[in-house]
Amino acid sequence: xxxxxxxxxxxxxxxxxxxxxxxxxxxxxxxxxxxxxxxxxxxxxxxxxxxxxxxxxxxxxxxxxxxxxxxxxxxxxxxxxxxxxxxxxxxxxxxxxxxxxxxxxxxxxxxxxxxxxxxxxxxxxxxxxxxxxxxxxxxxxxxxxxxxxxxxxxxxxxxxxxxxxxxxx
Amino acid sequence: xxxxxxxxxxxxxxxxxxxxxxxxxxxxxxxxxxxxxxxxxxxxxxxxxxxxxxxxxxxxxxxxxxxxxxxxxxxxxxxxxxxxxxxxxxxxxxxxxxxxxxxxxxxxxxxxxxxxxxxxxxxxxxxxxxxxxxxxxxxxxxxxxxxxxxxxxxxxxxxxxxxxxxxxxxxxxxxxxxxxxxxxxxxxxxxxxxxxxxxxxxxxxxxxxxxxxxxxxxxxxxxxxxxxxxxxxxxxxxxxxxxxxxxxxxxxxxxxxxxxxxxxxxxxxxxxxxxxxxxxxxxxxxxxxxxxxxxxxxxxxxxxxxxxxxxxxxxxxxxxxxxxxxxxxxxxxxxxxxxxxxxxxxxxxxxxxxxxxxxxxxxxxxxxxxxxxxxxxxxxxxxxxxxxxxxxxxxxxxxxxxxxxxxxx
Numbered sequence: 389x390x391x392x393x394x395x396x397x398x399x400x401x402x403x404x405x406x407x408x409x410x411x412x413x414x415x416x417x418x419x420x421x422x423x424x425x426x427x428x429x430x431x432x433x434x435x436x437x438x439x440x441x442x443x444x445x446x447x448x449x450x451x452x453x454x455x456x457x458x459x460x461x462x463x464x465x466x467x468x469x470x471x472x473x474x475x476x477x478x479x480x481x482x483x484x485x486x487x488x489x490x491x492x493x494x495x496x497x498x499x500x501x502x503x504x505x506x507x508x509x510x511x512x513x514x515x516x517x518x519x520x521x522x523x524x525x526x527x528x529x530x531x532x533x534x535x536x537x538x539x540x541x542x543x544x545x546x547x548x549x550x551x552x553x554x555x556x557x
Numbered sequence: 558x559x560x561x562x563x564x565x566x567x568x569x570x571x572x573x574x575x576x577x578x579x580x581x582x583x584x585x586x587x588x589x590x591x592x593x594x595x596x597x598x599x600x601x602x603x604x605x606x607x608x609x610x611x612x613x614x615x616x617x618x619x620x621x622x623x624x625x626x627x628x629x630x631x632x633x634x635x636x637x638x639x640x641x642x643x644x645x646x647x648x649x650x651x652x653x654x655x656x657x658x659x660x661x662x663x664x665x666x667x668x669x670x671x672x673x674x675x676x677x678x679x680x681x682x683x684x685x686x687x688x689x690x691x692x693x694x695x696x697x698x699x700x701x702x703x704x705x706x707x708x709x710x711x712x713x714x715x716x717x718x719x720x721x722x723x724x725x726x727x728x729x730x731x732x733x734x735x736x737x738x739x740x741x742x743x744x745x746x747x748x749x750x751x752x753x754x755x756x757x758x759x760x761x762x763x764x765x766x767x768x769x770x771x772x773x774x775x776x777x778x779x780x781x782x783x784x785x786x787x788x789x790x791x792x793x794x795x796x797x798x799x800x801x802x803x804x805x806x807x808x809x810x811x812x813x814x815x816x817x818x819x820x821x822x823x824x825x826x827x828x829x830x831x832x833x834x835x836x837x838x839x840x841x842x843x844x845x846x847x848x849x850x851x852x853x854x855x856x857x858x859x860x861x862x863x864x865x866x867x868x869x870x871x872x873x874x875x876x877x878x879x880x881x882x883x884x885x886x887x888x889x890x891x892x893x894x895x896x897x898x899x900x901x902x903x904x905x906x907x908x909x910x911x912x913x914x915x916x917x918x919x920x921x922x923x924x925x926x927x928x929x930x931x932x933x934x935x936x937x938x939x940x941x942x943x944x945x946x947x948x949x950x951x952x953x954x955x956x957x958x959x960x961x962x963x964x965x966x
Contacts, residue, residue, distance in 0.1 A: 395588075417656075452697070455726050456726060
């Protein structure tokens with residue numbers, strides 16, 4: 389077993405355990421903190437795959453934003469910060485069924501498609517430059533990229549409009 | 558290769574040979590070398606803080622017409638060591654109702670976030686991880702420092718600490734935007750996100766090509782680490798000591814170390830991004846000389862940070878938010894667009910032609926900004942009623958609400 393595999397196993401186990409704790413812990417802030425552990429584990433997996441840009445973007449976008457999420461959790465939960473009620477709702481059998489079906493479907497699909505068995509090629513030096521060019525080239529992903537930008541802009545304007553206090557109201 | 562030209566490379570090769578000689582596998586040796594490197598960098602950086610504390614106390618003392626530490630050792634140099642011994646012997650108090658694991662993890666994550674930046678700093682040529690996304694990485698791991706503050710603010714179970722945590726998040730989110738935007742300009746000029754590549758591209762220091770971006774980067778970095786004049790997260794007069802109000806002993810010391818180290822790291826990063834990093838006469842041949850150059854540049858920036866701390870009063874929270882969202886962010890956006898457009902024209906003018914072209918564009922943008930600010934100030938002043946009385950300063954009065962005398966009587 390190589391050192392890389394050991395790191396992968398440790399990361400995977402920690403991420404899965406943290407993901408499990410996210411949904412089982414009664415304390416909402418702890419749930420947010422466990423979520424950070426999970427997302428950081430995913431970032432480490434990206435880094436192990438030599439996708440350094442993706443790993444860093446994962447940390448910037450998710451862990452940077454989790455802080456905001458935590459703030460909302462602190463502000464919106466009761467003063468105890470601890471939900472004493474039951475952890476499951478009435479629809480839990482349905483939720484369990486749907487998650488089992490989703491897992492089964494994904495497992496079946498991965499089994500049917502088959503994982504690639506070829507050895508990984510060398511990571512190109514200028515992978516970020518290629519990614520950037522692909523995002524703005526007409527032959528690449530310029531349309532989805534622009535649509536996503538417009539969507540985000542619309543969300544931004546909408547947020548400003550909702551938060552706007554009119555002077556003469 | 559000699560020990561003078563590639564000190565780190567020589568030591569790493571020697572250790573690698575040693576481990577392989579013990580019969581360890583190739584992969585394990587690499588992991589061990591990385592671990593040793595991380596340990597050395599982290600330890601050296603944190604021990605270096607002991608000197609930084611002396612330096613800052615001395616400088617702040619001079620700014621306040623005091624002598625600063627001068628009793629223990631020559632020039633008070635051993636004072637921080639005495640402080641370290643004192644703080645180690647203090648009791649670590651965990652308050653009742655505190656969330657114990659989160660409370661203890663907070664300072665560690667804060668310090669680790671700062672130390673993680675050191676992994677990619679090109680301290681000398683051929684040293685440090687030459688990550689091809691290093692510029693973005695410094696922003697990403699900086700978020701951990703904020704996360705640590707947030708965690709300890711919440712876990713202390715103290716309302717002042719919680720208010721401090723709220724302020725931290727507001728400050729971080731606001732000032733991360735101008736930091737990233739101004740960071741993009743050296744990345745754009747160098748054509749790479751690797752810090753080593755950015756240093757190599759600076760035939761002319763980027764502070765000449767983008768002086769305004771340098772200022773924005775410095776100001777918003779100071780705000781992100783929460784130093785005076787942006788130290789609202791530990792404003793003594795409002796929220797006692799903020800997030801570290803409940804901490805004591807060594808656990809508090811970790812915060813202290815993290816704070817000083819973050820300030821110095823900002824100095825090193827500014828030097829790498831804008832002041833040419835290790836570049837200087839003879840640095841290519843003797844990397845240790847490059848280390849000295851970088852250290853001097855970082856100290857110059859660090860001195861400015863301390864200077865601001867010793868000189869400026871604390872700003873109000875609304876002033877701070879307005880400053881980021883209504884001034885720094887739009888200016889950084891404009892500068893980014895200007896840098897892109899100007900580089901299309903002057904990119905082929907040679908090293909100095911390009912630098913002068915960018916400098917001219919920056920001067921024009923800076924001049925227009927000043928004109929706009931002047932205009933804005935006049936418009937705001939005309940909205941207020943200025944009542945001037947002999948021998949007194951003009952007093953700003955709120956606009957008088959028109960009331961009819963009939964209604965009053």
